[in-house]
Amino acid sequence: MLWSKSFIPTLKEAPSDAEIISHQLLLRAGLCRKLTGGLYTFCPLGLRVLRKVERIIREEMDRAGALEVQMPALQPPEIWQKSGRYETARDVLYKAKDRSNKEWVLSPTAEEVITTLAASEINSYRQLPLNFYQVSVKFRDEIRPRFGLMRAKEFIMKDAYSFDASDEGAMASYRRMYDAYTRIFARCGLQAFPVEADTGVIGGNYSHEFMVPAETGENEVVYCESGQYAANIEKAASQGAALPTPTASTGAAPERFATPGVVTIEALASAPFSVPAHAQIKTLVYTVDSQPVLVLLRGDDTLNEAKLGGRLGTPLFRAATPEEIVQAMGARPGSLGAVTNTRRNAQYRVLADLQLRGARGMTTGANEDGFHLRHVDLERDIRVDEWTDLRTVREGEACVTTGKPLKIRRAIEVGHVFKLGTKYSEKLDSTFLDTDGQRKPTVMGCYGIGVTRTLQAVIEQCHDKDGIVWPMSVAPYQVLLTPLGAPGTPTAVLADQYYRELTAAGVEVLLDDRDERPGFKFKDADLIGIPLRVSIGEKSLAKGEVELKPRGGALEPVRKEDAVQRILSHVQQALAKLDPASAQRPS
RNA sequence: CGGGACGUAGCUCAGCCUGGUAGAGCGCUUGGUUUGGGACCAAGAAGUCGCAGGUUCAAAUCCUGUCGUCCCGACCA
Incomplete structure (x- = not known):
């Protein structure tokens, strides 16, 4: 293809609504345009x-x-x-x-x-x-x-x-x-790797997502450095929170105490109350089929909604509104609790996170604005319908398989396999x-x-400061010919000859036949990221040479009559490197 | 769906606060000089200032509505 006959609308600057690098390059390299x-x-x-x-x-x-x-x-x-x-x-x-x-x-x-x-x-x-x-x-x-x-x-x-x-x-x-x-x-x-994935509402089957690590990814992946465990955070489990849940009973019955204005875990954890977050019970209210469902977590834990959805068996649930909460519980968020005899309606379904198993001497809301309860022994004082894993794993917790600290990183989900x-x-x-x-x-x-x-x-994943660096297998063209002289000069004539020979040999070639200055062509070349650029300039031509420049690699001078062969073998090698079959083949 | 920001030339943006003849850079057109990493000179084309109302002698600018775009949130009670 001749550049002048194609339509490659490159941009020097990125449109302001493109936030992440791949989106910017997509537009700058002229790969696509937004309709709306x-x-x-x-x-x-x-x-x-x-x-x-x-x-x-x-x-x-x-x-x-x-x-x-x-x-x-x-x-x-x-x-x-x-x-x-x-x-x-x-x-x-x-x-x-x-x-x-x-x-x-x-x-x-x-x-x-x-x-x-x-x-x-x-x-x-x-x-x-x-x-x-x-x-x-x-x-x-x-x-x-x-x-x-x-x-x-x-x-x-x-x-x-x-x-x-x-x-x-x-x-x-x-x-x-x-x-x-x-x-x-x-x-x-x-570079994509499989991770265990949430099966969500479809049910307790088997599923993996293929993830591409990237800071801009919309998913979080929990993984063990041993390589033996990786899971979407929606699915991930660990051996539990780093701080153990208090299990020593004070022996006392739940005791109501005044906590005016205290509506957050943090406030209750601060003076004068100083109840550590992990000694608190967090009570969340969800609406499922217009019915309130209480969800209990340890104070320092975060609900994993995917896990909740999987347990409920429907995606049609949501956090209750403040109005619904007041109606259901008789208190506003910040003072809620599930202790059975303080609840307006003891029939509501109660789900509790496994991290709370055996919890004693806990503090939780009293279902009365401005009051909390202490000395709460969970299994004595709260009627729990279901114990299940609902918490979100945190970085540093021990891997279930290896016991090593788990790490978390962001990733892009590109594939999903699912046993239905x-x-x-x-x-x-x-x-x-x-x-x-x-x-x-x-x-x-x-x-x-x-x-x-x-x-x-x-x-x-494949870019540098100048633009895209396409892998040979998916590059829009495999080779870019860049004659540096004006149309009609020896550099352009030789480029034409290479173009015919390479095309005949089955190589996908783009020829930058535009009447532009070298610097301009180089900038565009780097931007669109064709993996192999061949520069044909008068200086090197005087020495009987042309230059091969792999995108992101080092410049290689080649005698002009050897160029076509070198280009062919470069393309073949680059393709072979990306093919897992040929990589496995003993060579 | 909630919150925020922004809509001015193809792109990036200034002008708006404090109302009074619509601007810059890049890109585009023409001519010339250039030609190994986004050249230079000259001349030009290009915008109903998102749209609709309103206030005003006068609106890109102030007000209201609406559409669009982007960001954050939509567990942590």
Whole structure:
């Protein structure tokens, strides 16, 4: 491609609404442009990268035995009602109406559609296992689109769905996808690692997310340096808080004492009360199905809402409003407690975090503004319905596996593999006759990769102060030819010759044929990040040489008649380095 | 959904407080000189100041509403 014939709208300055580096470079390198919040047009260069990521994904999915299909983005709400997600996913569903006022759903994902297909077409164990995938546009009504392609209203996703006859089969399918994902991200030049993930409302199954470490990521990952444990903070567990929970009973009954104006854990921890946070019980009120649910945590712990949601089995819950709290508890936030005989209604469901097991001599709110209770022995004084893990792990706590201190870092979620079980197959009637003649629901898994997000994650990970540094495998072009002289001069003529030879050899070449000064071309070259630049200038040409300049690497003078061969081998080596298969092959 | 900030030329921004002829840099067009890391000179094109009301002799500027964008929050009672 000739630069002058393409459309590469580079920018010297970043638009002010681009906050993070990958978003800025996405725009500055002319890869895409914003139409409006959360919606982007891909320009030619960006589309080439997108297609390359998609190709890698397709190759690896095919290799793993998955079958490509294409499902409608416009979907009937009935199947969403059947699966129950018309309600549980209502916040992210875009809906549209046609001229007869019938409602449609714009697909945020496709479990309902693929399971409908499976329901009608899969009848026998002999047809299983099957794994279908597609690469398509998805729609999500995000609360807050941000960071360019990272969180958009419309994005490209690869979604795959496996169907098996048994749980063991489903695990094998899961494992195949897990391995395929590992290969996909490696081939994209991404450092991505799997972490245990929250299964949320779908239930206690099995799930991993593939994370790209980045300060700008929206997820927090808890990990052990031994490499033996890594989990999304929504899922992560530890051996417990560093400070032990007090378990020595004072023997006394709960005693009410005045705490005027004290409505925070910190205030109660300060003089004159000086009750350490870890000797306090924090009482939170949530609203679930219009009913209050009390959630108990140790004073210095933080609720993990994902864990709470998993326990409640629904995403349709929220923190109660101050008005609801006063009505339910008879006191305002800051004075709440769950001690049974101080509660207005002893019937409310009470969930307590495991960190509070055996807690004695605790202090908590008295359900009366301006008063707290001390000498509270949890299991004596509070009727707890369910003990469960609800707290958020903190850095430095001991790893469950190794006992070593856990660390926390931010990351971008680029892929998610999920063992679904029979949730969808049961609701949408995907059943088959097994060897024993019994009708059984298919055992499913689902597997997603955010394609557009992956593209931006590569930029987030592969850049320097001058611009993008594309891995060879996903670069929009493999080689950039930069003649430094004006059109028609010997440098331009030689560049044309290289262009023809390299193109004929199957290399993807961009030729900067613009009549610009060298410095200008170099700046643009660094910005768009083509992995190998070949500079053809009069100075080196006088010595019979041209210059190979790997992006982010050292300049290498090459005799001009050897250049094409050197370029070819450089490209091949760079590609081979990114291919896990060839890396494993003994050379 | 709550809070905050910002909407002025394609991009980055000044002007607004204190109302009175719409500005700069980059980019763009034309000509010339340049040509190994975002050149220089000259001439030019380009903005209903987000939109709608209001106040005023007069509004980019003050007021109200609205739309859009970005940031923070939407556990810690």
